[in-house]
Amino acid sequence: MSGAATWRQATARVSRQTPYGAGYLWLDLDLPRGFVVPAPGQFVQLLLPPSRTAALLPRPMSVAAVRRRGAGLTLGFLYAAVGTGTRALAALERGAAVEVLGPLGRGFPLDAPGAPVLVAGGRGVAPLLFLAEALAASGRRCTFLFGARTRAHLVGLAEARARLGRAGGRLQLCTEDGSRGERGTVMALMERLERRLPRPAVVHACGPHGMLRAIARWGLSRGVPCHLAMESVMACGTGVCRGCPLPRSPQAKAGFEGAAAPSLFGNRDYAMCCTEGPVFEAHDLDWDRIE
Numbered sequence: 143m144s145g146a147a148t149w150r151q152a153t154a155r156v157s158r159q160t161p162y163g164a165g166y167l168w169l170d171l172d173l174p175r176g177f178v179v180p181a182p183g184q185f186v187q188l189l190l191p192p193s194r195t196a197a198l199l200p201r202p203m204s205v206a207a208v209r210r211r212g213a214g215l216t217l218g219f220l221y222a223a224v225g226t227g228t229r230a231l232a233a234l235e236r237g238a239a240v241e242v243l244g245p246l247g248r249g250f251p252l253d254a255p256g257a258p259v260l261v262a263g264g265r266g267v268a269p270l271l272f273l274a275e276a277l278a279a280s281g282r283r284c285t286f287l288f289g290a291r292t293r294a295h296l297v298g299l300a301e302a303r304a305r306l307g308r309a310g311g312r313l314q315l316c317t318e319d320g321s322r323g324e325r326g327t328v329m330a331l332m333e334r335l336e337r338r339l340p341r342p343a344v345v346h347a348c349g350p351h352g353m354l355r356a357i358a359r360w361g362l363s364r365g366v367p368c369h370l371a372m373e374s375v376m377a378c379g380t381g382v383c384r385g386c387p388l389p390r391s392p393q394a395k396a397g398f399e400g401a402a403a404p405s406l407f408g409n410r411d412y413a414m415c416c417t418e419g420p421v422f423e424a425h426d427l428d429w430d431r432i433e
């Protein structure tokens with residue numbers, strides 16, 4: 143576990159803030175020259191000026207889109223305004239300043255062998271839209287399963303259709319109430335489609351931890367590699383505060399022996415979600431101990 147940190151802090155400007163339905167918004171931030179291009183699955187920490195919010199700490203957000211803009215970058219985010227920080231973010235108008243630290247963490251392994259199957263639950267669609275595009279750019283088409291509670295919660299569906307249309311991927315939908323696509327969870331959809339999934343498959347998923355746990359167990363029992371984008375409450379985003387530990391699996395603990403520890407990546411028992419993740423392979427974590 144090594145690799146030079148490429149993150150830096152920069153002042154970004156809001157260039158777009160658009161309602162996306164079901165309480166979600168799409169945010170575009172213009173970053174200046176020098177900000178390193180994020181990879182799919184990486185995230186940034188967004189810090190608002192104290193005049194805008196009582197939130198002292200930055201809030202982590204997955205990158206959903208990257209566009210080059212002259213010498214700079216525009217990063218897109220799909221987010222829900224759920225609390226102090228994200229509601230303040232939602233109130234920012236065009237031109238407002240946001241401090242951005244990033245890109246942070248380790249993203250999805252783009253070169254993992256196998257036919258990519260992308261599985262999104264609710265707002266977990268954000269980093270997977272970016273991943274689908276990056277895979278397409280390297281000539282790899284994906285199967286994209288997208289599930290949510292209701293049709294209204296399939297946020298970013300138009301965006302997913304447009305991007306997969308360009309990338310040549312196949313989109314399968316489901317909702318728990320049956321209002322769009324198949325009725326049931328995305329895990330049930332995956333099990334039903336199992337025999338029709340491309341082989342050998344490699345799964346990349348993002349969504350609630352319960353969904354990711356089910357996918358991890360599915361993959362571990364079948365020997366299908368699964369890369370899962372996790373979340374944790376984060377303060378620093380860089381491995382320093384030790385606030386985002388995730389329990390390692392017995393297998394991962396055994397493999398950790400002899401490594402120099404603790405480090406910014408965590409210790410033998412816990413991986414830091416912000417540095418070693420947020421994307422983990424299923425066998426890295428102890429799914430019985432993840433909430």
Ligand SMILES: Cc1cc2nc3c(=O)[nH]c(=O)nc-3n(C[C@H](O)[C@H](O)[C@H](O)COP(=O)(O)OP(=O)(O)OC[C@H]3O[C@@H](n4cnc5c(N)ncnc54)[C@H](O)[C@@H]3O)c2cc1C
Binds near residue numbers: 219226227229265372
């Ligand atoms: C790596 C990473 C990527 C993320 N990407 C996205 C994204 O693309 N879109 C998006 O909408 N959100 C994303 N989140 C979650 C987002 O950071 C939280 O919703 C946000 O921090 C909440 O801040 P707040 O001040 O609005 O809420 P708070 O007032 O701090 O909390 C409001 C509610 O949100 C819960 N909450 C706080 N932090 C998190 C968290 N990290 N994960 C889950 N629940 C949390 C709290 O327990 C509470 O119930 C991501 C989180 C991580 C760790």
Ligand code: FES
Binds near residue numbers: 381416
């Ligand atoms: S957020 Fe500080 S160690 Fe992960």
